[in-house]
Amino acid sequence: MIKIGIIGAGRIGKVHAKNIAMFVPEMKIKSIADPFMNEETEAFAARYGIEKTTKDANDLLNDPEIEAVLICSSTDTHSKYIIEAAKAGKHIFCEKPVDYDLAKVHEAIETAKHAGVKLQIGFCRRFDHNHRAVYDLVQSGKVGKVNIIKISSRDPEPPPVSYVKVSGGIFYDMMIHDFDMARFLAASEVTEVNAIGSVLVDPAIGEAGDVDTAIVTLKFESGALAVIDNSRKAVYGYDQRVEVFGSEGCAQNENDIPNTAVLSNSEGTTYGTAYKVMWDRYTGAFVAEMQAFADAVVNDKEAPVTGMDGLYPVLMAAAATKSLKEGRPVKISEVE
Amino acid sequence: MIKIGIIGAGRIGKVHAKNIAMFVPEMKIKSIADPFMNEETEAFAARYGIEKTTKDANDLLNDPEIEAVLICSSTDTHSKYIIEAAKAGKHIFCEKPVDYDLAKVHEAIETAKHAGVKLQIGFCRRFDHNHRAVYDLVQSGKVGKVNIIKISSRDPEPPPVSYVKVSGGIFYDMMIHDFDMARFLAASEVTEVNAIGSVLVDPAIGEAGDVDTAIVTLKFESGALAVIDNSRKAVYGYDQRVEVFGSEGCAQNENDIPNTAVLSNSEGTTYGTAYKVMWDRYTGAFVAEMQAFADAVVNDKEAPVTGMDGLYPVLMAAAATKSLKEGRPVKISEVE
Amino acid sequence: MIKIGIIGAGRIGKVHAKNIAMFVPEMKIKSIADPFMNEETEAFAARYGIEKTTKDANDLLNDPEIEAVLICSSTDTHSKYIIEAAKAGKHIFCEKPVDYDLAKVHEAIETAKHAGVKLQIGFCRRFDHNHRAVYDLVQSGKVGKVNIIKISSRDPEPPPVSYVKVSGGIFYDMMIHDFDMARFLAASEVTEVNAIGSVLVDPAIGEAGDVDTAIVTLKFESGALAVIDNSRKAVYGYDQRVEVFGSEGCAQNENDIPNTAVLSNSEGTTYGTAYKVMWDRYTGAFVAEMQAFADAVVNDKEAPVTGMDGLYPVLMAAAATKSLKEGRPVKISEVE
């Protein structure tokens, strides 16, 4: 059993902490750090057997007993902590995105590589039961050569406009998951991105300089084509579906709903509503992601989502942003 | 192309006439007979290229050009016309049931057999695309040895109580289709029937001496078990499903709906309503049934639903009726 | 009952003839013309009660009894026959596309308009039970304001390369249906088209100057966005699905399969295969299309697919072709 530390005790930090305590027997959380450490978090730590709480991430980074850290702090601190943790010889799990500044992403990746530590990026959807099942079908060869990838990803409600203003916009804070998923499913690199977008959900998002509805097409080195559509607001809840069409078949998943019950009456036959809370929708994915990190660290395997896997979606977001602005397809090579 | 005659120009007679004109190139309808022949039926005949209309079925039976007849008259005349048509050397398609009187059913079957003519009974559901697909899966061996059969069959609305009074009740006028389907799927004969029933839809049905909701279990010679449930009223429309569970798998169908469109909104995801009109639900089955009859006649094959196939469901209905009345399982041998 | 004539007795001409004979009581086919008239077609005409067969379309166009014509001849003759039929005062149903030459399309539309005759274009998918059901949901307002449209359309097998060479390519001969569907569902006009494509199915298609896999995005005047994906080869058969995502919900259909039977075994639960023959897949659509034409003519309603509805998809195909060639989004105004 290896000892770990968690930097950042916000929502996502606590989810990871809980999942490790419950479902990852190979790991023991020794410390959790948060500049806003408070009683609630201390009680949380006690309940889940976390020995130490601190306001200072350095306490973890300097603790020789701690072999791995989870970076769950705000995005602007990610690359800094990756670099410090790597220099301290600790394996790293870092929430996405690594950084919006490509130079910083490269530096973080290089430092981790040089230090010989694992670096896993938190693209949790790769571990979702439905998406993973499609991925497995593709990997099994049952789809044949990949020709077309389709990804729909829609959220129940837009984030606050204040968030949109600082997040980098829909391509950086929302579609970035789908950019990762497209690369993951295609097993090929994107060469060109074309984005179209509209403000159809909330004019305030438009005033903040972003769109709330977007379709992006991708061209891959392999010749495969992909399309992603995003909307900030689906009244029926989270809608997350992928489809991979190939020379031998088509693998796709349906949106996830909490149960299989249906009601037939004079109006038709109705399935239950979709998930409306992200933590419910991706419960299992967060667990599987952490188990995969433990597996990589304990059994010295490659991290299942590498630093480069963290970099590429940022490149794609940059290209999509530029494409939308300039009204033309943008090559990845233009933003590298 | 062989010439045929139709006895009975009611709803079902007209459906068959139309289907033959449109979809059965091997057959040409020469005459249609109905004691209540009227202008509307004459216009119908003209439209579909039927040469002769008559009030007298004997005109058909005595016409040497006519090689086959469809008996679509009232149930009490079925066995009489089978016998007469057989004696006239004509192939016979007869609507179900042949008769409620088992002796008459036997006589009709024997006469047809002795005359060497085809006799096909109108159990149209055997030709339904969904039921046939389950049957084909069973026949292909993919289900293995049949262990359990489940049939649900529910109508949108109860028939008039006046009909219930003369029809022989739910087992004779409604579940008889399911009795046939159970035998068809099991490929084994029923040995014992147990029926339970309730009046839950309309008290007037109970006052008429019948139940409107019934569950019947069946034991087959093969050891297989079956259950059929019927209700006179499903608010969501026709509900017709079968399931065959065996040693190697389970084949089942879903209820039929007119299209695959779904609407996801804040209430859930809703499929369209089921069929509410029997002729819409079984459009294809009526066509396929008549094509099969033509095939049997023209290519001298065994009729796909024989006279004995007409007899057994009547035996099962008799056993179910007795079982419900006496509150105990009834062997088929008790009613033979 | 009005009398009609059919110009062109190829596959589609015969399908329409048969459907009119069987399902369109308001119409009677008097004549069918085909330069390659032969015995088989004459027998066909006899069977379906068509009085006259001829090699010369002028026989129909000059027949004062004929009130409407179906133009089912080769594409290069469409606009010519529309003009001649319109001048002869006959209502017109014309197979798609009207012409690849926009000037000819305009002339045909104008002539029909000036003559005061109905002109309906054969975009049959508008009448498909599944697509129509989604359209009806959108029209009912249950989807709210349309934000995103997604259309997948894949064929079981590529056409012969010889056909690809003369058809104008994938956007003109295949995606044109989807361009029409997108406009139909959006109830708004397209302003900009962006196309990407690859040769992933058959190198010979690439050598013929076309792609076999394509994704096209559309921007509508309303702000709505759309995406269409096409592949020339889906091993599982026809795959035709549409999805309309809006402010109040999402309407979509599933691919059509012949029956609802499923088999559960140790491999999983398997539905039947999709349709592999176009005529089977769209059986009902062809019937409904012709009934709608009869309704428009007999009851003097606007044709449900107008000449302008025939024009716009050609514009979209032109823009998509240009976009693919030039690697940039193309405005419809550039190709008008």
Next chain:
Amino acid sequence: MIKIGIIGAGRIGKVHAKNIAMFVPEMKIKSIADPFMNEETEAFAARYGIEKTTKDANDLLNDPEIEAVLICSSTDTHSKYIIEAAKAGKHIFCEKPVDYDLAKVHEAIETAKHAGVKLQIGFCRRFDHNHRAVYDLVQSGKVGKVNIIKISSRDPEPPPVSYVKVSGGIFYDMMIHDFDMARFLAASEVTEVNAIGSVLVDPAIGEAGDVDTAIVTLKFESGALAVIDNSRKAVYGYDQRVEVFGSEGCAQNENDIPNTAVLSNSEGTTYGTAYKVMWDRYTGAFVAEMQAFADAVVNDKEAPVTGMDGLYPVLMAAAATKSLKEGRPVKISEVE
């Protein structure tokens, strides 16, 4: 937070222990007792923060700090421990069945009642997400008056014949879950049971005096009818479905599968396989069951599955066993 003890550290005892540690913050497990206490169980206890391990259940029963116990020992000890725990004033969760001896069941229930402690029986399926969703639909009134209940319940593999010999047979060890589910969904008591059965899976089960395939029909006081089918072996894994048909609609669930991915290829469209391990299939149900027990104890609510809920399914199993043996319907009043 209340302290609890667990009697029996077999598979089910450990599942409950783990779930409490992870998902039931109101409870803290103080002790676990098992006559075969070993190193593995002690390590398990350490990992999940259980203070004490013991071979003697009396250590728990005599510990005044322990307010509630989970009885997870062998069935023959259930009623004994219920009585002892009740006398010690402890709330009780007891695995099903309470006992096969009806007198002992009554005594246990009475003792708990007299002691004023909660007694919850472990019918976990009531807490399954799919079954609960159907129950909720029924309770909401959306199904109207309940007319027909259908339950299919099939296991992936038969238990060892040695188990069948002591379990009381298929009605006591397997269908008892469905008997409970039928009562739960009907909200009415069963008056009569009719069972039919066959040996179709394994002759050795027949030699042990049991059947492996069974269909049971139920009559309820309300007039509702029900049918349950069981098979010891479904090659496709756990198959657990319920359907409630009523005057206003029909609520049903589909079998549970691990993900929504499908593969369409030339063979058809295939969903993933069903669960083959019971603990995977009912993961959530075990958690929800324990949370409900905690809720009842902590908030002084009635236990959601009472002692009487434990009694009735045993009565139904007794009636089914008698019915199968005697070949006739058996009234519940005959076995009470």
